[in-house]
Amino acid sequence: MSTQLPLRNLAEQAMRRQWFPVARSIDLDTPQSATLLGQRLVVYRTESGKAVVQDARCPHRGADFSLGKVHGENIACPYHGWQFSAENGKCSHVPSLEDQCKIPPQAKIRTYPVIERFAHVWTALETPVNGMYDPAQWRDLELDWLAATPLESPTGVAVAIENFRDVAHFPFVHEVSMGPTKHIVEPLSVRREGLDVWMERPLDAGDGDWANDGDCMMFYHCAAPGLASITYNYEKLGKRIVVGFPSPVAYDHVRIFWGVANERSYRGADLEECLRIEELVYREDMPIAAGIQPREIDWDGTYIEHSVPADLFTLNYRRAFREFMERAKTTAPAFPVDVVAVV
Incomplete structure (x- = not known):
């Protein structure tokens, strides 16, 4: 019996390694919700002007970051205010903790590659096969x-x-x-x-x-x-x-x-x-x-x-x-x- 994957499956897997737009650049005054091949994402711009794409789910209790707020170079969860770094996704602040050294060390959200081009924000879920479109x-x-x-x-x-x-x-x-x-x-x-x-x-x-x-x-x-x-x-x-x-x-x-x-x-x-x-x-x-x-x-x-x-x-x-x-x-x-x- 053949174990070769149907081409449909190969097409879907391949697209995980491709750049796709997930938001318009003009909409990043507030965090935006996006879904790419079933993966829920948040797209936002930091205070320094950097566009960011990260997983939308907060690893604390599962709230949606697209309902949250940007604080400098971090995004804050709308549920309990936990903040995560735009640079590497690590939790940087937990308001309920008196001692910030006790932040759970594994608390992190995945951060995806970003390119802004053609007035849109683009990302890829996995390592891209090719460079970004450049006609x-x-x-x-x-x-x-x-x-x-x-x-x-x-x-x-x-x-x-x-x-x-x-x-x-x-x-x-x-x-x-x-x-x-x-x-x-x-x-x-x-x-x-x-x-x-x-x-x-x-x-x-x-x-x-x-x-x-x-x-x-x-x-x-x-x-x-x-x-x-x-x-x-x-x-x-x-x-x-x-x-x-x-x-x-x-x-x-x-x-x-x-x-x-x-x-x-x-x-x-x-x-x-x-x-x-x-x-x-x-x-x-x-x-x-x-x-x-x-x-x-x-x-x-x-x-x-x-x-x-x-x-x-x-x-x-x-x-x-x-x-x-x-x-x-x-x-x-x-x-x-x-x-x-x-x-």
């Missing part, structure tokens, strides 16, 4: 970012990414936001290198909400497992970006963090208007995505699926995701899990 096409751009209100979706990460990057559904799902678009999809030019997949397509603005900006080139990019973006390059306006990074609350349920960015020299609509337009698209997708079965890609081949040339981008994304799973099985840790980096 080459944005490195030379001066960008202003605006984080959107996250959206909840009863789908897995891969289903959410496929929905973002599928091009054949536009005429049927986005008729309001995009206006009427062609049903026939032209031959797609898709390129994959490892975990990254790229595609270029011209945008015919049509007569939807995007019509005022005119036609442009769209540069599609996704990176397995969980980043999908479009960089719009308008000849007369400059570049703007929409990007989504679904974060797995559970294997088959995501909180979709996303946002928009404009080149500082962009001459089109401001960030708020760009976000409004893109949110129309997202909200049109949500009820359709919520009905997809199974709720995550069927890595084990239980369901029958049929593909056509219009699926070329998403099929390459699936290949990239499988490579990610293989790397998670075989790649040595890139750096210790307790390293905290802020970018």
